[in-house]
Amino acid sequence: MACCNVDVESILNKYSPEKGNLMHILHMVQDASGENFICEDCMKKIAEKTGVPLNKLYGVTSFYSMFSTEKRGKYVIRMCESGPCHVVGAKDVLEAFKSELGIEVGETTPCGTFTLETTACLGVCAVAPAVMINEDVHGNLDPSMVKGIIEKYK
Amino acid sequence: MKFFRSHILIGMDTPSVLQGAKGVKEALISELSKKGLENEIKVIETGSLGFSGVGMIVYTEGTAYENVTINDVAELVEEHLVKGRALTRLIAKGKGAADVVANAEEKLLDGQVRIVLKNAGRINPDDINEYIANDGYEALGKVLAQMSPKQVIDEVKASELRGRGGAAFPTGRKWEFTYGTEADQKYVICNADEGEPGTFKDRLIMEGDPHSVVESMAICGYAIGANKGFIYIRGEYKLSIERIQKAIDDAKKLNLLGNNILGSDFSFDLEVCFGGGAYVCGEETALIESIEGKRGEPRLKPPYPPVSGLWNKPTIVNNVETFANIPQIITKGAQWFKKTGVEGSAGTKVFTIIGDINEKGLIEVPMGISLREVFENIAKVTKSGKKVKFAHIGGSSGNIVPEKNFDIKLDLATLANANLTHGSGVILFCSEDVDVVDYLTSISQFFKHESCGKCTPCREGTFRLDEMVKRLAAGNGSEKDITKMKELCEVMKRSSFCGLGQAAVNPFLDCIEHFADELRQGVKEEAR
Numbered sequence A: 001m002a003c004c005n006v007d008v009e010s011i012l013n014k015y016s017p018e019k020g021n022l023m024h025i026l027h028m029v030q031d032a033s034g035e036n037f038i039c040e041d042c043m044k045k046i047a048e049k050t051g052v053p054l055n056k057l058y059g060v061t062s063f064y065s066m067f068s069t070e071k072r073g074k075y076v077i078r079m080c081e082s083g084p085c086h087v088v089g090a091k092d093v094l095e096a097f098k099s100e101l102g103i104e105v106g107e108t109t110p111c112g113t114f115t116l117e118t119t120a121c122l123g124v125c126a127v128a129p130a131v132m133i134n135e136d137v138h139g140n141l142d143p144s145m146v147k148g149i150i151e152k153y154k
Numbered sequence B: 001m002k003f004f005r006s007h008i009l010i011g012m013d014t015p016s017v018l019q020g021a022k023g024v025k026e027a028l029i030s031e032l033s034k035k036g037l038e039n040e041i042k043v044i045e046t047g048s049l050g051f052s053g054v055g056m057i058v059y060t061e062g063t064a065y066e067n068v069t070i071n072d073v074a075e076l077v078e079e080h081l082v083k084g085r086a087l088t089r090l091i092a093k094g095k096g097a098a099d100v101v102a103n104a105e106e107k108l109l110d111g112q113v114r115i116v117l118k119n120a121g122r123i124n125p126d127d128i129n130e131y132i133a134n135d136g137y138e139a140l141g142k143v144l145a146q147m148s149p150k151q152v153i154d155e156v157k158a159s160e161l162r163g164r165g166g167a168a169f170p171t172g173r174k175w176e177f178t179y180g181t182e183a184d185q186k187y188v189i190c191n192a193d194e195g196e197p198g199t200f201k202d203r204l205i206m207e208g209d210p211h212s213v214v215e216s217m218a219i220c221g222y223a224i225g226a227n228k229g230f231i232y233i234r235g236e237y238k239l240s241i242e243r244i245q246k247a248i249d250d251a252k253k254l255n256l257l258g259n260n261i262l263g264s265d266f267s268f269d270l271e272v273c274f275g276g277g278a279y280v281c282g283e284e285t286a287l288i289e290s291i292e293g294k295r296g297e298p299r300l301k302p303p304y305p306p307v308s309g310l311w312n313k314p315t316i317v318n319n320v321e322t323f324a325n326i327p328q329i330i331t332k333g334a335q336w337f338k339k340t341g342v343e344g345s346a347g348t349k350v351f352t353i354i355g356d357i358n359e360k361g362l363i364e365v366p367m368g369i370s371l372r373e374v375f376e377n378i379a380k381v382t383k384s385g386k387k388v389k390f391a392h393i394g395g396s397s398g399n400i401v402p403e404k405n406f407d408i409k410l411d412l413a414t415l416a417n418a419n420l421t422h423g424s425g426v427i428l429f430c431s432e433d434v435d436v437v438d439y440l441t442s443i444s445q446f447f448k449h450e451s452c453g454k455c456t457p458c459r460e461g462t463f464r465l466d467e468m469v470k471r472l473a474a475g476n477g478s479e480k481d482i483t484k485m486k487e488l489c490e491v492m493k494r495s496s497f498c499g500l501g502q503a504a505v506n507p508f509l510d511c512i513e514h515f516a517d518e519l520r521q522g523v524k525e526e527a528r
Helices: A008-014 A019-033 A040-050 A054-063 A090-101 A143-153 B014-018 B021-034 B070-082 B097-102 B128-133 B138-146 B149-159 B171-179 B201-208 B210-224 B238-253 B284-291 B320-332 B334-338 B371-379 B412-417 B436-450 B456-473 B479-495 B499-504 B506-514 B516-520
Strands: A075-080 A114-119 A131-133 A136-138 B006-011 B041-046 B056-059 B063-065 B187-192 B228-233 B269-274 B315-319 B348-355 B361-366 B388-393 B399-402 B426-431
Touching: A008 A019, A008 A040, A019 A040, A019 A054, A019 B269, A019 B284, A040 A054, A075 A090, A090 A114, A090 A143, A131 A143, A136 B014, B006 B021, B014 B021, B014 B201, B021 B041, B021 B070, B128 B210, B128 B238, B138 B210, B138 B320, B149 B171, B149 B210, B149 B320, B149 B334, B171 B210, B171 B315, B187 B210, B187 B284, B187 B320, B201 B210, B201 B238, B201 B320, B201 B348, B210 B228, B210 B238, B210 B269, B210 B315, B210 B320, B228 B238, B228 B284, B238 B269, B284 B315, B315 B320, B320 B334, B348 B371, B361 B371, B371 B388, B371 B426, B399 B506, B436 B456, B436 B499, B436 B506, B436 B516, B456 B479, B456 B499, B479 B499, B479 B506, B479 B516, B506 B516
Parallel strands: A075 A114, B006 B041, B187 B228, B187 B315, B228 B269, B348 B426
Antiparallel strands: A075 A131, A131 A136, B006 B056, B056 B063, B348 B361, B388 B399, B388 B426
């Protein structure tokens, strides 16, 4: 795993390195990476400062679907596949993302811009089917809109 | 202070933003200044109005508009704000729209009542003064000045408020357990890890009226003797996190949080925590584990959190909606609260209604309204024009109710007697177009992914359920898949470690009961 060059120290200075702040710290480090992941070096530093053993820390990081220990794209596309989106055509929208990006779920485009993931309910079911791209939500999707959405991020 | 002759409140919750509310607001502001009205009419952002599309209300008239687009703005300003006549073609229909907001607390034509959503869509959620002007923080002032902790708990108990997160435990009794437990430190936690598919009521409560949650948590802290609280919001809810954080900061500035609140001996501090995308963290002990920086796996109960929770200290965990009821119970009294609802289920319930309907969104109805009333009075028809086939109530772990059973009343006792769950507060309507077995695959996939893996019945069970359902959906199933599915569901229900595995089986058992024919169509022809 390559290092992501995140200034972990300054993040750890901002949040006191106690266990109760671990989720905050992990979010901050991942957001700062630019590649949507937490690298091994960062994990070691966090483990050392917080006193949480590295193996436990890995257990925590891998438990939550928003965190990744593998490099991801600059933009993580998280397509909702829960029931409310499913019944209004989420599958077709997901297929459109796959073919537009030329990747499968869980993969990253070769240019490193996009990672495609599926996710559980995003809580915007009034505009289902919906997708979250980093922090932006896009709703009321149909397959024909996918190309335009991706263009915006290129 | 500047005075404006009119105020336009525009709904700025997540679904509205997605449907272009920000663009409409900008267009509105520029159109108003073009007409030289910028000093006469003020545009204010508010929470969910519960209308379809981008919604807004013009005060003082209280005219509600829905589905407003940028292209409508010029006409709307010209007609309503210059010429003074309402633009009829955009007036909000259904859900008693204008009435809901204008006559809060009154019973309405379509059966809605607003207690929890009293302020949502009426005030600017980012302005603490608007909350205070609408009786906000009055309840906190009242408990600190006039009530003992015991009296607060007695009032909440007398209101018969029950938890709105799904388990429906009596709130007052829960508080009493923690009150009665001796400890050097106690905690209050608000469970805002709203992950049940289809549910987004807590999000809209936090986005529309964040101070009601903040105030209520302080009241709870006073009642049980806690000086520290946490609001655990799922990581995906960025706007909720921002609004709650601002509410906390603003409340601190006015000494409504912090040390010696309002000059009393009571101090209370609040902190926002956020999740990492794990459904199981909605289970209260898993949530506690997550705040402690661990994997969000549930703990063995007992001991229950009111006795031993966060950092093994007595802890109250309540849902957002449960908390949002408290301030009005304190100011208006338990007897007032009990006037709404039915025996054993006091108050209202907030639901999100979604699926194949036109009027998707947020509703608040008295406990005891029937599913048919919700459909016929509020949702009205399916969007596709097809016959409604079933409703999935309470989220993915809730129950699938076929149309013939829509007369069931949505109160706790009736649902419990029918062996149904009240769930988190969502009703998904599906028309004949929806293939039940295909729909089940989305649910089995969800639970396979979200099972935390701690216990075998759930970890393996959700996996096998998914395999069987997908075989049937593909037309490759066997009769055995259906009988085994039923057995497996019973085992999971009885032996899973936490509510996730126990409740995950609900929709499957319902389908076996009500839609057996459709399941059987998934059996391979030669095996029939």
